[in-house]
């Protein structure tokens with residue numbers, strides 16, 4: 001009888017001992033899991049703290065930059081190859097300067113001659129009602145800034161001519177104001193934008209120079225010590241045999257476009273926006289505005305120069321070539 005009891009006791013004891021071991025291992029596992037969980041939670045909390053620090057830093061960074069947003073306005077027609085180069089380049093270039101910006105390509109879809117001034121006016125009207133931009137750069141699509149010292153930040157109370165005569169690859173006269181010109185929205189409104197009378201290549205930027213001078217706005221240019229010159233500050237991707245400049249003059253275009261235009265500008269540019277969409281070139285985004293300009297052929301008959309179309313030097317049909325200045 002005693003032996004049976006001891007046997008039973010031994011068996012139960014062994015079982016108890018075994019289940020005790022299992023329990024111990026189980027408890028240890030639980031402790032390890034809880035410890036791991038605590039470590040993981042703490043790590044996440046650390047991440048949160050870092051995130052907060054970063055947020056605070058980036059906010060203060062934006063604050064020191066004054067929260068300005070730049071709209072690049074690109075007058076455009078038929079230069080898609082150049083646009084691809086431009087967009088991929090500008091994203092890297094402007095991101096490096098931490099400039100907050102948006103790109104608007106104003107694509108002329110009518111069959112009149114190219115009108116850079118009117119396209120910029122249309123672009124400005126669009127961005128003033130559809131974007132948060134408070135300053136603009138009218139920007140030729142074929143002029144690629146190479147020198148990182150070319151500063152695209154808010155120009156304040158002066159106008160910044162980035163494509164300055166001492167840096168532009170082609171134009172070096174003192175009053176040259178084409179290529180890339182940056183100003184706050186209020187200044188563009190103050191000068192009433194650009195004249196709408198310049199159909200075909202050239203002179204609209206010279207007329208804008210007179211508007212700015214009359215408004216007594218200071219024009220700044222990049223300093224002399226940017227370290228590059230006319231050959232290496234910009235890349236001009238203009239193929240002049242493929243993209244012939246439309247230099248035709250017909251009717252009384254030559255006489256009229258030599259004078260300061262006090263009639264037309266931002267306030268009266270006539271157009272229809274036929275469509276718009278966002279173009280994504282390798283994560284570089286641009287809004288494409290398809291714009292049909294309207295031409296009052298009584299006022300500016302030279303928006304078309306046709307055979308038998310009027311006085312002056314008569315030139316045969318103008319090819320539909322785009323010409324963002326130069």
Ligand SMILES: [Mn+2]
Nearest residue numbers: 142238325326
């Ligand atoms: Mn050009």
